Amino acid sequence: GAVVSQHPSWVICKSGTSVKIECRSLDFQATTMFWYRQFPKQSLMLMATSNEGSKATYEQGVEKDKFLINHASLTLSTLTVTSAHPEDSSFYICSGRTDGTYGYTFGSGTRLTVV
């Protein structure tokens, strides 16, 4: 079945630094990639939607200059958290899908801790 490989699975960084999270679709072409975050004991909230070759669309309240999303190819999408702060500590997870299919394939998630 379809697989999305997400790396790293966890990362600890210092406040003010940037962190890049990668999601690769291994056996399908992800025409669309969705990025979610999940704070402790809360559900997954959509951050942004990216289509291959286009600029990402961000949800209200998500800073596009802080959370940089690149979807330059059908198999790779990245999320860069710039100038991270402790309040950015969260679980980030990507979800890829292919046009014309019903399923959404999720990565395994990245737990970011900013100290």
Place this chain on the structure above:
Amino acid sequence: KQEVTQIPAALSVPEGENLVLNCSFTDSAIYNLQWFRQDPGKGLTSLLLIQSSQREQTSGRLNASLDKSSGRSTLYIAASQPGDSATYLCAASSSGNTPLVFGKGTRLSVIA
């Protein structure tokens, strides 16, 4: 805009009991509905996917139903086991190009 609600927020049952988790959604023009399992500190495991044209899906001890007219889905777990303890998430999309919208989940504890 699609909104998803899950009841109850938490549930504790003895091992062997059959149980039902409930999910409701606001937009009946649903494209698909998906149930996931999430273990503490982990990612998502897809359990069942119901397309808009389907009424139910089954996998092992799990059965999920979809009633678009009432805006509801249920996840039935038969003969629950301690290994079923996890948070169960319901998610729905309104079209083929829109993301899944998640409920807040039901935290299930199965007591041995």
